[in-house]
Amino acid sequence: MLCRVAEDLYWMSRYVERGIAVSRLIDVTKHLELDAGTEDFWAPLVGAIDLESDDVRFFLTSDTMNPDSLVSCARQARILARGIRESMSSEMWEELNTLHVALATPATSRQMRNEAGSFARAVRGRLESFQGLAGSTLARDEEWQFIQLGTYLERADGVSRLLNRQAHLLTRPVGGDPTGPDTVRWLAVLRTCGSAEAYARYYSLRVEPARLLEFRLLNPIFPQSVRFSLAAACDALDAIAGLRVAAGNDPGPAVRTLGRARAQVELTAIDEVFDRGLEPFLTNIQELIAQASDELSATYLRDQPAPGRLVGVARAAMLMAAQQQQQ
Numbered sequence: 643m644l645c646r647v648a649e650d651l652y653w654m655s656r657y658v659e660r661g662i663a664v665s666r667l668i669d670v671t672k673h674l675e676l677d678a679g680t681e682d683f684w685a686p687l688v689g690a691i692d693l694e695s696d697d698v699r700f701f702l703t704s705d706t707m708n709p710d711s712l713v714s715c716a717r718q719a720r721i722l723a724r725g726i727r728e729s730m731s732s733e734m735w736e737e738l739n740t741l742h743v744a745l746a747t748p749a750t751s752r753q754m755r756n757e758a759g760s761f762a763r764a765v766r767g768r769l770e771s772f773q774g775l776a777g778s779t780l781a782r783d784e785e786w787q788f789i790q791l792g793t794y795l796e797r798a799d800g801v802s803r804l805l806n807r808q809a810h811l812l813t814r815p816v817g818g819d820p821t822g823p824d825t826v827r828w829l830a831v832l833r834t835c836g837s838a839e840a841y842a843r844y845y846s847l848r849v850e851p852a853r854l855l856e857f858r859l860l861n862p863i864f865p866q867s868v869r870f871s872l873a874a875a876c877d878a879l880d881a882i883a884g885l886r887v888a889a890g891n892d893p894g895p896a897v898r899t900l901g902r903a904r905a906q907v908e909l910t911a912i913d914e915v916f917d918r919g920l921e922p923f924l925t926n927i928q929e930l931i932a933q934a935s936d937e938l939s940a941t942y943l944r945d946q947p948a949p950g951r952l953v954g955v956a957r958a959a960m961l962m963a964a965q966q967q968q969q
Contacts, residue, residue, distance in 0.1 A: 651785055652791060652792040656792040664711070667804065670830050670834045703758050703762065704755075712765055730780065737772045787878045798927070806921060811830065832849065835866040841854065845857070855920070860910065880897065894941030900931075902930055
């Protein structure tokens with residue numbers, strides 16, 4: 643498969659997944675604002691950027707200068723899909739193209755300004771339909787694996803970043819009322835990945851911050867958890883790398899880097915996460931994902947020569963010699 647096609651499939655699926663995550667965030671935060679009083683729940687979502695609540699909603703929903711806004715993600719996914727229509731089903735293309743046409747209508751522009759929550763749900767429905775059509779209409783070949791890789795790598799990265807941004811919602815003192823404002827905030831963290839019902843079935847207990855974080859970080863069977871997403875991304879990359887190895891080429895360092903990220907969540911318990919610190923743990927996962935993304939881009943999407951094992955061995959020998967001189 644051409645590197646250009648692989649790259650467009652990979653980034654198209656990342657933008658679709660990113661758009662779904664942003665749409666859930668907008669919808670849930672809008673409801674949280676109505677349910678939990680006068681606290682500003684919007685500003686923490688954009689980190690150090692100093693914006694008012696209305697500006698944050700615009701920034702996340704329809705700001706075309708923000709490449710991660712909902713509208714930008716939908717449009718960028720459609721741009722990439724247009725160049726690789728032969729690699730997807732006609733139903734998949736029609737779903738993205740219909741969404742692109744709808745975003746350009748005056749009625750949609752008014753909805754973006756006045757009804758951010760309902761607009762986000764409408765866009766998410768189209769993007770989730772696109773993902774569903776990919777799962778039901780594509781052969782499980784190399785192109786499918788690049789779509790899977792992009793989807794789950796984006797999901798793992800997005801969930802880890804969002805948990806960092808939503809950590810303030812989990813540090814409220816626990817009250818005696820199970821339906822009080824603390825629980826409303828904790829449920830909002832679950833609903834940003836559509837996991838409130840799955841959490842309730844898995845634990846059969848009321849929401850608690852430690853269990854919530856365990857569910858979204860370390861659950862091995864829930865598809866919106868970081869652990870599940872990294873495992874699925876590793877499986878997709880292993881399938882792609884296997885084809886490269888069969889052709890006599892080095893699989894590249896991304897396989898090892900992504901494997902280290904997977905091991906971080908598979909071999910860690912939730913109490914150990916808190917021993918290390920939640921923010922450092924999540925930041926380390928994000929750094930490994932970013933490194934793996936750069937490495938797989940160089941190896942599979944740009945076809946740049948990899949350093950190879952001999953270079954790594956030579957560098958290790960140099961490091962050993964330098965350490966011995968310091969002793």
